[in-house]
Amino acid sequence: MKITVGIPRALLYYHYYPAWEAFFRSLGAEVVLSDETTKAILDAGVHLAVDETCLPVKLYLGHLVNLRDKGVDYIFAPRVVSVEERKYLCPKFLGLPEIARFCVPDLPELLTVEINVHQQYRRTISGLYQLAARFDRRPWKARLALRAAERAQECYEKRLKEGLTPYDVLSGKGLVKKHGSMKVAVLGHAYNVNDPFISLGIIEKLRAMGVEVVTSEMLRSEEINTGADKLEKGIFWTFGHLLMGAGLHFLQQQEIVGLILVAAFGCGPDSLTCELVERFYKRRRSIPVLLVTLDEHTGEAGLVTRLEAFVDMLRWRKAV
Amino acid sequence: MKVTFPHLGSLSIALTGLFTDLGLEVIAPPPITKKTISLGVLHAPEFACFPLKISLGNFIEALEAGADTLVMIGGTGPCRLGYYAQVQKEILRDLGYDFKMIIFEPPQGQLNKLINEIKTITTNCSSFKVLQAIHTVWRKVKALDKLHARSLQIRPRELECGATTAAYQQSLALISEAHTPQAVTVQLKKGMQLLNSVACDWQKKVLRIGLVGEIYMLLEPYANLQLERTLGEMGVEVERSVYLSDWIKEHLILNTLHFPGGLKTKRAAAPYLNHFVGGHGWESVGDTVRYARRGYDGVIHILPFTCTPEIVAKSILPTVSREQGIPVLSFSLDEQTGEAGFRTRLEAFIDLLAGTTLVN
Numbered sequence: 072m073k074i075t076v077g078i079p080r081a082l083l084y085y086h087y088y089p090a091w092e093a094f095f096r097s098l099g100a101e102v103v104l105s106d107e108t109t110k111a112i113l114d115a116g117v118h119l120a121v122d123e124t125c126l127p128v129k130l131y132l133g134h135l136v137n138l139r140d141k142g143v144d145y146i147f148a149p150r151v152v153s154v155e156e157r158k159y160l161c162p163k164f165l166g167l168p169e170i171a172r173f174c175v176p177d178l179p180e181l182l183t184v185e186i187n188v189h190q191q192y193r194r195t196i197s198g199l200y201q202l203a204a205r206f207d208r209r210p211w212k213a214r215l216a217l218r219a220a221e222r223a224q225e226c227y228e229k230r231l232k233e234g235l236t237p238y239d240v241l242s243g244k245g246l247v248k249k250h251g252s253m254k255v256a257v258l259g260h261a262y263n264v265n266d267p268f269i270s271l272g273i274i275e276k277l278r279a280m281g282v283e284v285v286t287s288e289m290l291r292s293e294e295i296n297t298g299a300d301k302l303e304k305g306i307f308w309t310f311g312h313l314l315m316g317a318g319l320h321f322l323q324q325q326e327i328v329g330l331i332l333v334a335a336f337g338c339g340p341d342s343l344t345c346e347l348v349e350r351f352y353k354r355r356r357s358i359p360v361l362l363v364t365l366d367e368h369t370g371e372a373g374l375v376t377r378l379e380a381f382v383d384m385l386r387w388r389k390a391v
Numbered sequence: 392m393k394v395t396f397p398h399l400g401s402l403s404i405a406l407t408g409l410f411t412d413l414g415l416e417v418i419a420p421p422p423i424t425k426k427t428i429s430l431g432v433l434h435a436p437e438f439a440c441f442p443l444k445i446s447l448g449n450f451i452e453a454l455e456a457g458a459d460t461l462v463m464i465g466g467t468g469p470c471r472l473g474y475y476a477q478v479q480k481e482i483l484r485d486l487g488y489d490f491k492m493i494i495f496e497p498p499q500g501q502l503n504k505l506i507n508e509i510k511t512i513t514t515n516c517s518s519f520k521v522l523q524a525i526h527t528v529w530r531k532v533k534a535l536d537k538l539h540a541r542s543l544q545i546r547p548r549e550l551e552c553g554a555t556t557a558a559y560q561q562s563l564a565l566i567s568e569a570h571t572p573q574a575v576t577v578q579l580k581k582g583m584q585l586l587n588s589v590a591c592d593w594q595k596k597v598l599r600i601g602l603v604g605e606i607y608m609l610l611e612p613y614a615n616l617q618l619e620r621t622l623g624e625m626g627v628e629v630e631r632s633v634y635l636s637d638w639i640k641e642h643l644i645l646n647t648l649h650f651p652g653g654l655k656t657k658r659a660a661a662p663y664l665n666h667f668v669g670g671h672g673w674e675s676v677g678d679t680v681r682y683a684r685r686g687y688d689g690v691i692h693i694l695p696f697t698c699t700p701e702i703v704a705k706s707i708l709p710t711v712s713r714e715q716g717i718p719v720l721s722f723s724l725d726e727q728t729g730e731a732g733f734r735t736r737l738e739a740f741i742d743l744l745a746g747t748t749l750v751n
Contacts, residue, residue: 121702123696123702123705124702124706150666152666157467158468159469161469161699162469162470162668162669162670162672162699162700163699163702163703165469165667165669166664166666166672166700166704166707169664169666169706169707173707173709173710185666303477304474304477307469307473308468308469337696337697338438339698342436342437342438342439342440342471343439343474343475343478346436346439346482347477347478347481350482350485354485364437
């Protein structure tokens with residue numbers, strides 16, 4: 072029987088799932104995803120987490136419970152410290168394996184490899200080889216698996232650049248017809264924006280209103296970097312940098328008619344980056360901004376009302 | 392040029408001394424009050440952490456008082472502190488203040504860079520004078536920490552409530568009068584004598600509690616609702632795990648020379664958390680284990696609401712508490728914290744600890 076590796080459909084799933092899947096598949100393991108988010112999954116996470124943890128981490132714990140109940144052999148829970156030079160992920164990712172281990176009882180063994188490109192590049196690589204060796208001792212298999220992962224990730228990112236959101240690609244929906252006369256940017260962590268349950272389907276709702284949605288994943292990294300270069304001091308969080316760079320890029324290009332910022336309540340990096348993006352936009356007075364804060368109490372009717380009001384306002388501005 | 396800086400416990404004594412010795416005019420922000428916090432909360436991002444809001448309030452009040460140069464520290468992440476200054480600068484700019492902000496980034500291996508940065512704000516100081524001023528301020532920080540640690544031992548045993556606090560305030564004033572390294576040593580001796588002369592009952596049995604958590608919340612009494620004083624006057628001997636001098640030693644000296652610091656704490660934390668998580672999350676876990684090993688009666692963990700590194704610690708501490716057999720109480724504080732509720736929880740915790748100690 073094949074070894075099963077569980078991957079929670081939360082957090083970095085939206086960034087790296089294709090690579091992870093290819094990696095474990097080519098090592099001969101079976102990859103099991105947790106179910107799509109439901110109220111029950113979120114509730115399970117909310118009960119286990121420390122009350123002031125941010126929404127996506129609570130959701131992550133819920134997905135771990137879901138995988139545990141599916142009876143997988145292992146759960147892949149990497150400690151992703153840094154994925155590029157001089158930038159970190161949010162502190163919660165640094166302690167994520169511990170949060171999982173100490174908050175969720177009776178978990179199967181966690182596969183925790185440390186990804187730390189900034190400080191420990193060599194150890195990251197050797198850690199990946201060690202992880203691969205647990206499935207197949209032949210080093211060339213590990214090399215193949217890593218190459219397969221790299222290729223899958225490149226292919227995934229290429230599709231994102233074509234104008235798809237991570238959810239579009241990962242759910243297999245493929246390219247949606249580009250409709251809508253207005254371009255609105257939706258910026259926020261991919262794991263908040265793309266989970267249709269916690270974001271209350273914000274992207275689908277906007278598309279249904281005839282809006283063309285652009286996200287930071289659709290931009291090339293040069294565009295993000297030139298946007299962020301306007302800052303005096305670069306942002307040291309990878310996702311904060313992405314949000315800020317995309318925000319400033321859109322502000323400079325003026326190709327969008329509105330900006331929607333999606334933040335999870337209590338998100339440390341977002342509290343500062345969203346604030347700055349909002350201030351920069353207000354100073355230019357050319358593109359309206361809507362800030363949507365999500366938590367487990369968010370009501371759908373309220374969000375729909377706010378989105379409709381925002382889109383109506385954008386239409387009127389255009390008409391005038 | 393009128394220099395100001397945010398408050399952090401008794402830091403203003405050291406910094407006022409430093410900038411005055413460098414020949415600059417200093418306008419220290421007025422002491423933190425409700426008004427400071429209201430100003431900070433009004434203009435800061437909604438769920439930014441509490442230290443950002445208070446220090447923003449300090450800056451606004453100092454600018455109103457006539458300061459025009461703000462001194463702040465930076466950082467390289469992943470804690471939010473490293474980006475405070477940038478955000479505060481934009482907020483104050485939008486409020487229409489005219490000022491210059493000087494941000495000291497951690498030297499990361501280059502101590503001379505730090506000295507050069509200090510020299511950029513001083514008009515005509517020689518390197519020697521800068522070094523001497525740094526030497527004095529370092530002695531002062533150490534002296535202030537020593538006085539503080541001593542006051543925590545004396546307060547629970549004082550015969551007259553409030554006597555220690557009064558003596559401690561006097562000793563702080565003594566330190567602020569010193570302007571050379573030698574004078575600091577002399578004043579420290581005098582301050583210690585003042586504290587030691589407080590009438591005490593040294594036979595009294597007291598509970599011992601360790602304080603762990605985020606550095607700003609631990610060091611700034613207004614932010615932690617005078618936790619140390621309240622506990623002391625309830626007859627509890629408190630030890631604080633974080634002191635500014637230790638922080639400077641670890642982050643500005645040891646790390647600059649590429650030596651890891653705080654190894655004991657990190658080793659103690661290893662079974663639970665073997666990785667840095669930014670801020671003081673790692674230390675909070677390690678120090679709790681160490682207090683348990685040293686036979687303390689309990690640990691109080693203080694964090695600003697939404698502090699990410701400490702939330703990681705908070706997720707782990709219940710397990711540490713169970714396995715190491717030490718009661719732990721976490722307080723997540725911000726501008727919404729009510730003093731009465733805070734006190735009730737503290738009293739209940741102390742009663743519980745006293746009860747357990749009596750049974751054993």
